[in-house]
Amino acid sequence: xxxxxxxxxxxxxxxxxxxxxxxxxxxxxxxxxxxxxxxxxxxxxxxxxxxxxxxxxxxxxxxxxxxxxxxxxxxxxxxxxxxxxxxxxxxxxxxxxxxxxxxxxxxxxxxxxxxxxxxxxxx
Amino acid sequence: xxxxxxxxxxxxxxxxxxxxxxxxxxxxxxxxxxxxxxxxxxxxxxxxxxxxxxxxxxxxxxxxxxxxxxxxxxxxxxxxxxxxxxxxxxxxxxxxxxxxxxxxxxxxxxxxxxxxxxxxxxxxxxxxxxxxxxxxxxxxxxxxxxxxxxxxxxxxxxxxxxxxxxxxxxxxxxxxxxxxxxxxxxxxxxxxxxxxxxxxxxxxxxxxxxx
Numbered sequence: 001x002x003x004x005x006x007x008x009x010x011x012x013x014x015x016x017x018x019x020x021x022x023x024x025x026x027x028x029x030x031x032x033x034x035x036x037x038x039x040x041x042x043x044x045x046x047x048x049x050x051x052x053x054x055x056x057x058x059x060x061x062x063x064x065x066x067x068x069x070x071x072x073x074x075x076x077x078x079x080x081x082x083x084x085x086x087x088x089x090x091x092x093x094x095x096x097x098x099x100x101x102x103x104x105x106x107x108x109x110x111x112x113x114x115x116x117x118x119x120x121x122x123x
Numbered sequence: 124x125x126x127x128x129x130x131x132x133x134x135x136x137x138x139x140x141x142x143x144x145x146x147x148x149x150x151x152x153x154x155x156x157x158x159x160x161x162x163x164x165x166x167x168x169x170x171x172x173x174x175x176x177x178x179x180x181x182x183x184x185x186x187x188x189x190x191x192x193x194x195x196x197x198x199x200x201x202x203x204x205x206x207x208x209x210x211x212x213x214x215x216x217x218x219x220x221x222x223x224x225x226x227x228x229x230x231x232x233x234x235x236x237x238x239x240x241x242x243x244x245x246x247x248x249x250x251x252x253x254x255x256x257x258x259x260x261x262x263x264x265x266x267x268x269x270x271x272x273x274x275x276x277x278x279x280x281x282x283x284x285x286x287x288x289x290x291x292x293x294x295x296x297x298x299x300x301x302x303x304x305x306x307x308x309x310x311x312x313x314x315x316x317x318x319x320x321x322x323x324x325x326x327x328x329x330x331x332x333x334x
Contacts, residue, residue: 089289
């Protein structure tokens, strides 16, 4: 999905659902934001929006977010959106700098999302 | 070394041995022995392996087997049929699948027929295919996934030296419509090299003790 800023229609970045397993259904969320709009919380906002879409509209049972273990900003987006660290897969791909990298897998399952929804409505 | 660019051109031996077992690539006609083993092991396989229930017909087993032959050539899934050295009996299957040749990274799957369970054959074939993948196929990472309720399968991974890396919650839907969790075990090349050096040292020690 393409992300646009409401106020002026500026293109913010990309996010979306991939590695889809409709039999569960389970999704993975990926995202990036253009450098000039970093630090405004737009990605957290997009991830929360897509999470709600994945569970609320698409009937998701599980959503995961993966990132390089050295990518703290990406990991923080997952944590802030309420995802839990489930696993660290070691040496599962080559980074652009020619080293083997590790990958964090964050997950959220439907019962957790439902609790979050109630908490948000209650708050 | 960063990955294998053209795996279909990658030549390697398609058979190897462990102490008690031969592991070899599938060939047309293997379907019969595989089907007999599945029929015998139906009760034990069906909770964990979707293809085992309902029971496949002989024809279906041969169809799946020939598909395995094709996938092996394509280097997409490398399934090894496991044979007991002493009498040539079919033991079960150990496979490399979910392959990412760019790392290379593999996932190992396995099952052993019920009449030959409890002899440590699953562990022996997992160790054999682990050595094969790291030494011959240039693996950097191997993982084993299993249902968190499948204690015997998890024990095989641990006994073969794999480390629990995490748990994927609700990542599979079962036939009864419940959602199950999966354990992910992993081994990376530096760990295998350490294990391998230790086992080589043990073999040398044993050989010396024999003299």
